[in-house]
Amino acid sequence: MSAPVIEAVDLVKKFGDFTAVDGVSFEVPQGTVFGLLGPNGAGKTTTVRMMTTLATPTSGSARVAGHDVVAEPEAVRASMGLTAQAATVDDLLTGRENLRLIGDLYGLDRRFVRTRTDELLERFSLTDAGDKIVKEYSGGMRRRIDLAVSLIAHPAVLFLDEPTTGLDPRSRVELWDVLRDLVRDGTTLLLTTQYLDEADQLADRLVVIDHGRIIAEGTPLQLKNQSGAASLVVTVSRHDEVERAADLLRGVVAGDVHVDADARKLTAPGGDVSALARIAADLESAGIDVDDLGMQRPSLDDVFLALTGHKAEESSNQEEVTA
Amino acid sequence: MSAATEAIAVERSAPKPQGAGMVRQVLTLVRRNLTHIKRQPEMLTDVTIQPIMFVLLFAFVFGGSIQIPGVDYKAWLLPGIMAQTIAFSSFIVAIGLNTDIGKGMVDRLRSLPIQRSSILISRSLSAIIHSSIGVAVMSVTGLFIGWRINEGIAKGLLAYGLLLLFGFAMIWVGILVGSAMRSIEAVNGLMFTTIFPITFLSNAFARTDVMPAWLRTIAEWNPISSLAQAMRDNWGIAGIPVRADAPWPLHHPELATLIWSLAITLVVAPLALRAFNARTTD
Numbered sequence: 001m002s003a004p005v006i007e008a009v010d011l012v013k014k015f016g017d018f019t020a021v022d023g024v025s026f027e028v029p030q031g032t033v034f035g036l037l038g039p040n041g042a043g044k045t046t047t048v049r050m051m052t053t054l055a056t057p058t059s060g061s062a063r064v065a066g067h068d069v070v071a072e073p074e075a076v077r078a079s080m081g082l083t084a085q086a087a088t089v090d091d092l093l094t095g096r097e098n099l100r101l102i103g104d105l106y107g108l109d110r111r112f113v114r115t116r117t118d119e120l121l122e123r124f125s126l127t128d129a130g131d132k133i134v135k136e137y138s139g140g141m142r143r144r145i146d147l148a149v150s151l152i153a154h155p156a157v158l159f160l161d162e163p164t165t166g167l168d169p170r171s172r173v174e175l176w177d178v179l180r181d182l183v184r185d186g187t188t189l190l191l192t193t194q195y196l197d198e199a200d201q202l203a204d205r206l207v208v209i210d211h212g213r214i215i216a217e218g219t220p221l222q223l224k225n226q227s228g229a230a231s232l233v234v235t236v237s238r239h240d241e242v243e244r245a246a247d248l249l250r251g252v253v254a255g256d257v258h259v260d261a262d263a264r265k266l267t268a269p270g271g272d273v274s275a276l277a278r279i280a281a282d283l284e285s286a287g288i289d290v291d292d293l294g295m296q297r298p299s300l301d302d303v304f305l306a307l308t309g310h311k312a313e314e315s316s317n318q319e320e321v322t323a
Numbered sequence: 324m325s326a327a328t329e330a331i332a333v334e335r336s337a338p339k340p341q342g343a344g345m346v347r348q349v350l351t352l353v354r355r356n357l358t359h360i361k362r363q364p365e366m367l368t369d370v371t372i373q374p375i376m377f378v379l380l381f382a383f384v385f386g387g388s389i390q391i392p393g394v395d396y397k398a399w400l401l402p403g404i405m406a407q408t409i410a411f412s413s414f415i416v417a418i419g420l421n422t423d424i425g426k427g428m429v430d431r432l433r434s435l436p437i438q439r440s441s442i443l444i445s446r447s448l449s450a451i452i453h454s455s456i457g458v459a460v461m462s463v464t465g466l467f468i469g470w471r472i473n474e475g476i477a478k479g480l481l482a483y484g485l486l487l488l489f490g491f492a493m494i495w496v497g498i499l500v501g502s503a504m505r506s507i508e509a510v511n512g513l514m515f516t517t518i519f520p521i522t523f524l525s526n527a528f529a530r531t532d533v534m535p536a537w538l539r540t541i542a543e544w545n546p547i548s549s550l551a552q553a554m555r556d557n558w559g560i561a562g563i564p565v566r567a568d569a570p571w572p573l574h575h576p577e578l579a580t581l582i583w584s585l586a587i588t589l590v591v592a593p594l595a596l597r598a599f600n601a602r603t604t605d
Contacts, residue, residue: 015605052434055605078436088427090355092362097355104351105435107344133362 003066005030005157005188006051011060013046013212020046022212023060028190028205030156033183035203036192037304043212044192045085048161051190052082065156078106080157081150085165087142091135095126095145098134099152106153113152120148124178140171147178158182160191164198176201196304210308223303230295232271232279236264237289245290248282264291271295345438352432352445356419357452369415370457374408375464381528382468389529394562398470402482402554403527405458406547409490410522412454414514416497420446420599421510424502429603443599447494454490458483473559482557485580489550492584492591499595502602526573527551532566543570546583552576 004027013021021043028034036044049055051062053073062069065079089098096117103113121130124144129137134145143163150158163179164172179202183189193199199206200220207217216223232253236245242261249257249268252275258267276295283290298306360366381404382397391399423429423446432442462470472479496518504510524538525531525547531539542548553576555561565573572579 013605049605054430054433074436077434080434082431082434084427084430086427088431090428091426092359093355097358101351101355102431102435105348105432105437107347107436 004028004063005066006034006062006064006190008047008051008062009060011047011050011062012058013043013050013055014058019212021050024207024209024212024214025060026207026214026217028188030188031183031186032204033179033189033191033202035199035206036190036209037194037196037199037203037206038192038209039194039308042209044209045161046212047209048082048159048190048192052080052159053077054082078153079155080159081153081155082159083147083150083161083163085161087146089134089142089146089149092133094131094133095121095137095148096130098145098149102149103152108153116152120151123181124148140167140174143167143171143175144178147175151182155187157188157190160189162192162194164193164195172198208304208307215307216303221297224297226303230271230297232268232276233292233294233296234266234268234279234283234290235292236266237291239264241288242266244286245283245288248286248288249279252279252282267296345441348437348441349445349448352441353448353452356445356449360453367453367456369411370408370454371460374404374457374461377404377407378461378464378468385528391530391562394560395469397468398465398560399555399562400528401461401465401468401470402558402560403525403547403551405461405486405554406489406525406527406550407522408457408461409454409486409550410493410518410547412450412490413493413495413497413500414510414518415450415453416446416494417501417504417510417514418507419449420498420501421504421507424602425506433603443498446498447491450494450497451487451490455487458486470560471558474557478557478559481577482554485550485553485577488584489546489580492587495588495591495595499591499598502595502598521545522547525551532569540570543573546572546580546587548573549576549579549583553580 006028007026009025011021011024012019024043024047026034036047038044046055050057051064051069053069053076056070064076067075067079069076089095090101093101099117099120100113103116104110108116117130118127121127124147126141126144126148129141134142137145147160147163160179164175167175176198179189179191189202191198191202203220205217205219206223207214208223209215216226218226232249234245234249236242239261242259242264246257246259246266249266253268253271255268255270260266273295276293280293283293378397378401381400386396386400389396420429420443423432423442429442433439472482500510500513504513525542525545527547531542531548534542549572552561552565552573556576572583
């Protein structure tokens, strides 16, 4: 495998007595999406700030596109784009002016900046809004122009700090599509998120980070498998058949069957495909109608809860130092 | 060559983001800051309506009861208000910088391959341009109320030069305050309760020789007084000569303004840079 495009080795960041990042290491191959998943205050933003030369590591090292973040910060900045947690675009400039501002600062050819601006506005469905000042944009549009600005110089590496926080579901899905396009074109993405579905949707590999430490890593599927096998889930049509169905299910799987009588839903952990086939046959011969029948893998939410003892959207540290 | 292949050629050749030359970086950022003024012209009230209001209020409300022998109070007052306006360029820098830090704009700029000093240089230049608009507006206003440059072009320009020099020194104060304060409200509060009274404890609006002794000492050593005195001398609108027992700065107001400007810069600039770096690193 080729050398990683992003590499962190034992990164540590302390603010006084508080250790925000406590020995984080990972590698991201070219053209892949790497997720840093964790609750508020877990150390995700601080990690990104070190990778993007905005903060100096207390110890450890990191390389982006082959350049050391401490020794060659200029080279790192020239090869990456950053979309920070709060959309940092200039409210009083138009979308087009924002793109030009950053393009000019990169020292790009003016003619190129014009072409690229049109191309990016088009790609992010902002052509009509390009000459409006950003203050008048919706939240989703702000996010899109913010991302467009980060892409003006074709960065090989893109850092995205909670790119969809505060977006409505439709805007999130649209942004995910754009990010997938970028990866298809060879961009390497590192994104932080506290949303498990987002990591599940986008990341090729991810680490779960809590209190500044990596507590798990792997592909989304590996992480889900880690926290247990799939379950069989049956939803019966009639309330008075819940108990009969539960008895049938107990005959098929070894473990306890969880019964949610109100929802007419039965969950049995430890099921596999043959168990699924048997319960389907048993339910049919018993004449029990079902609304839904299937296998369910644990969600990343389950994984997170199992790993940390708290839910992902809760803060891991009440005294978080915002840096 | 078709449009499509040309587009591809541009695509391949262009992205060499080595960072623009520093001059282009600074000009780009100055243009951005000036666009803010264009989009929000009310940002200029501090250097237009407010000083004109002061000129008119002081000239016509107090003007009757304040007599400066040998010169019309209205003409004499104008350099005082210009000195006050230029001192407020620190305010403009502090607000602009604090906003950019607070909204994450400084972080975005710092993540680009640019000379980081261009962030501060462009802020300073924008503030000087901002204040200069005010000085120009006041000069025109002055022409209507009897203010003139009486000592020739060279001395006339020297006075403007000293005004700008002092403005650049005050900008460091603005960088310090803008970096150190955590909110715009804090910047406003601090600047209004310090710079505002300081500009009044001077000869900007009233004669110092009739002030109580302790106040007179403070007022006559105030850099605002040297600056106003230097402008009045060089524009030929000082009226009565400076008292023989007045402190040194009023007898050598040009040199005193130069020294004050250098002293403020030497003391405040290192603190300002440290505050800015501390606030924007990590």
